[in-house]
Amino acid sequence: MTNRQILLAARPKGFPQDSDFQLVENPVPEPGDGQFLVQAEVLSVDPYMRGRMNDMASYAQPVQIGEVMVGESVGRVIQSRNAKFPEGTYVSGMFGWQEFAISNGESIRKIDPDVAPISTALHVLGMPGLTAYFGLFEVCQAKPGDTVVVTGAAGAVGSVVGQLAKINDCQAVGVAGSDDKINYITNDLGYDGGFNYKTTDDYYKAFKQLCPDGVDAFYDNVGGPISDAVFPLLNVGARVAICGQISQYNATEKPQGPRLLWHLIVKRATIRGFLVFDFISQYREALEKLTTWYQQGRLNCPERVTEGIENAPRAFMELLQGANTGKQLVKICPE
Ligand SMILES: NC(=O)c1ccc[n+]([C@@H]2O[C@H](COP(=O)([O-])OP(=O)(O)OC[C@H]3O[C@@H](n4cnc5c(N)ncnc54)[C@H](OP(=O)(O)O)[C@@H]3O)[C@@H](O)[C@H]2O)c1
Known part of the structure; x- marks a missing residue:
């Protein structure tokens, strides 16, 4: 062999x-x-x-x-x-x-x-599922009733984040790169709404329509202009989890963007980057919960x-x- x-x-x-x-x-x-x-x-x-x-x-x-x-x-x-x-x-x-x-x-x-x-x-029962779990519950501190925005919503991490948000009685709004993906996350994964960033010109307007009460938790997988459009919509006390910045992984020049930190002051919001490994001591407990939800048919990928x-x-x-x-x-x- x-x-x-x-x-x-x-x-x-x-x-x-x-x-x-x-x-x-x-x-x-x-x-x-x-x-x-x-x-x-x-x-x-x-x-x-x-x-x-x-x-x-x-x-x-x-x-x-x-x-x-x-x-x-x-x-x-x-x-x-x-x-x-x-x-x-x-x-x-x-x-x-x-x-x-x-x-x-x-x-x-x-x-x-x-x-x-x-x-x-x-x-769902491994690294991406754990990333979704800790990013949503520990970093975003998502609570029932929160509006949660998820970028990269149809990917391995994002598809689990949306389902966990729904299990936790949140409103989940997702962004992804095709109409089929948006149909999938809303029809099959339970996201309440979403938009295709490849066919949407004004991201801010799209988020504003989908999140009329503002954004309490922002789970960011992609960075760049899509994420920039969420900051003005953060509610007072909002939490932002920086999980990934995939829009920049192949960049050959340092990306520049608008200066958004003012919104964190006005909204007394918290932004935190994290790695799934930060929560290694809680893996067992999280995997037990993810497994139960999976076996109940409430969580899939x-x-x-x-x-x-x-x-x-x-x-x-x-x-x-x-x-x-x-x-x-x-x-x-x-x-
Ligand atoms: N912090 C941690 O510990 C941790 C752990 C795991 C993953 N992550 C991060 O989480 C994110 C998602 O990871 P994953 O494993 O679930 O991957 P994934 O979402 O399954 O796959 C990557 C997706 O990124 C999207 N994408 C690619 N280029 C993009 C761009 N320029 N703008 C917007 N979206 C773009 C694509 O979907 P579209 O069709 O929607 O464009 C693609 O399907 C990544 O940023 C990854 O680095 C972080």
Whole structure:
């Protein structure tokens, strides 16, 4: 058996391209003492990976040229020399963009396929779901009756934020990049309203129509002009969670925008950037709640699945262009 891997071949300038990635084949490694071999089944591609391709100080180390691209996947233990992870165990971990990986069990989560399909460990019952949960309840401090605005509303995080807002009896207003996505979030996910930013000229006017009582909580995944339009509508005491700024991840020049901080003074509003890892001590409790809501059918996340590790770069670039509704995944099918 060979292990097909995707390496970082070059650092992108602006939007990534095929030549920034390289597909290589290597022998499948043998687990040593205390280790086990995982055969990956589903890989998650995520916006944060764009940042890891840059040679830039951040909250995590960049991927080096020639290294396997960073990423979380779910797979099955197929060979084990670690009694805690016997053969047949499903696990998720940062195994990278490859078909097989060795682990010693550190930072590995066991997945029970009887609780939910294993892929949910990469969205609603995994990192994006936890990000949605902590961003909404801890950072935005969403309360029943609040009007919550969510940008990137049809993506992995945004689709969960809207559903959690509805579970919490909030009004949820979302922004996304196509009419189909807006139909999806309003008809299927329970969002009360939303607009397609690609066909809307005046974002402020659109938000004002959808949020006649102003905005109490703003969950921002994208930044840029869409987010700028929310600030004048914040209510007194509003909370703003800066989860992501995807509109700027491929920028080649420093983005400039209007100066909006005055609104925070007038509205005595709070703005806070956060990383999901800030809440690691509360993961267990949050996952229990997310799992219950999932099992009750109150929480879901659509999946867009691309087949084959060789297509992971394409899946990643399509994610950055908004091809996905819900979670973008790569199904790994070894040759
Ligand atoms: N703070 C944390 O710990 C944390 C954790 C996870 C994710 N995040 C952040 O949360 C955000 C969402 O992540 P995700 O995994 O759920 O990804 P996602 O929303 O599933 O996928 C990214 C989406 O971004 C949208 N997009 C791309 N370019 C855009 C632009 N210029 N303006 C507006 N929207 C744009 C696209 O949808 P459209 O069709 O709507 O354009 C695309 O589908 C990202 O910013 C990510 O970095 C943060």
